[in-house]
Amino acid sequence: xxxxxxxxxxxxxxxxxxxxxxxxxxxxxxxxxxxxxxxxxxxxxxxxxxxxxxxxxxxxxxxxxxxxxxxxxxxxxxxxxxxxxxxxxxxxxxxxxxxxxxxxxxxxxxxxxxxx
Amino acid sequence: xxxxxxxxxxxxxxxxxxxxxxxxxxxxxxxxxxxxxxxxxxxxxxxxxxxxxxxxxxxxxxxxxxxxxxxxxxxxxxxxxxxxxxxxxxxxxxxxxxxxxxxxxxxxxxxxxxx
Numbered sequence: 001x002x003x004x005x006x007x008x009x010x011x012x013x014x015x016x017x018x019x020x021x022x023x024x025x026x027x028x029x030x031x032x033x034x035x036x037x038x039x040x041x042x043x044x045x046x047x048x049x050x051x052x053x054x055x056x057x058x059x060x061x062x063x064x065x066x067x068x069x070x071x072x073x074x075x076x077x078x079x080x081x082x083x084x085x086x087x088x089x090x091x092x093x094x095x096x097x098x099x100x101x102x103x104x105x106x107x108x109x110x111x112x113x114x115x116x
Numbered sequence: 117x118x119x120x121x122x123x124x125x126x127x128x129x130x131x132x133x134x135x136x137x138x139x140x141x142x143x144x145x146x147x148x149x150x151x152x153x154x155x156x157x158x159x160x161x162x163x164x165x166x167x168x169x170x171x172x173x174x175x176x177x178x179x180x181x182x183x184x185x186x187x188x189x190x191x192x193x194x195x196x197x198x199x200x201x202x203x204x205x206x207x208x209x210x211x212x213x214x215x216x217x218x219x220x221x222x223x224x225x226x227x228x229x230x231x
Contacts, residue, residue: 031217033219035221041223042122042222042224044221045219045221048217048219097211105219107160107161109159
């Protein structure tokens with residue numbers, strides 16, 4: 001089954017304790033992305049990656065790191081989480097948007113993070 | 117700069133009513149891609165449609181239809197004969213064709229369909 005998986009689904013942590021949210025896709029997609037969803041703000045892009053070893057900042061990259069060492073994985077790292085990073089996080093993947101097919105982003109189920 | 121505006125924060129309708137969700141975007145790119153996604157109460161994000169900037173053809177899929185007007189930078193979504201299962205948050209999004217395909221989402225419109 002084609003899917004994007006994220007782990008953990010729920011996480012409560014404390015300020016300053018490093019954490020990693022994993023994301024993996026099994027569709028051989030080149031493009032992967034991380035978003036955070038906050039009430040009234042929609043989804044805001046944190047980082048995206050066009051392919052292995054190619055990453056770029058989205059609109060809200062501060063406080064986050066990513067890496068793309070393998071095509072299927074795109075972990076999100078919070079080196080020193082703060083309460084303002086409490087949010088719902090989504091990972092997504094797609095083929096290149098300029099390819100002539102549907103190219104929707106497939107989203108993971110979301111990770112609800114609370115930073116105390 | 118890119119921007120996607122969904123001015124309707126919440127809409128409430130009675131079942132079987134038609135409802136239109138507005139989406140207005142701003143971009144300097146000549147080629148771009150527009151999307152609509154649905155987020156039901158269960159929380160997952162479901163793709164509804166993609167439209168390329170160079171294809172202004174409107175589309176109908178069952179009770180759903182989309183009106184893309186490049187002249188007014190709008191990509192509106194209409195649900196005909198709404199049903200309770202249509203209750204969800206709907207997001208409009210724009211992806212660039214340059215600069216690594218960065219994506220901007222609107223703030224979303226929450227649709228309540230009452231029985």
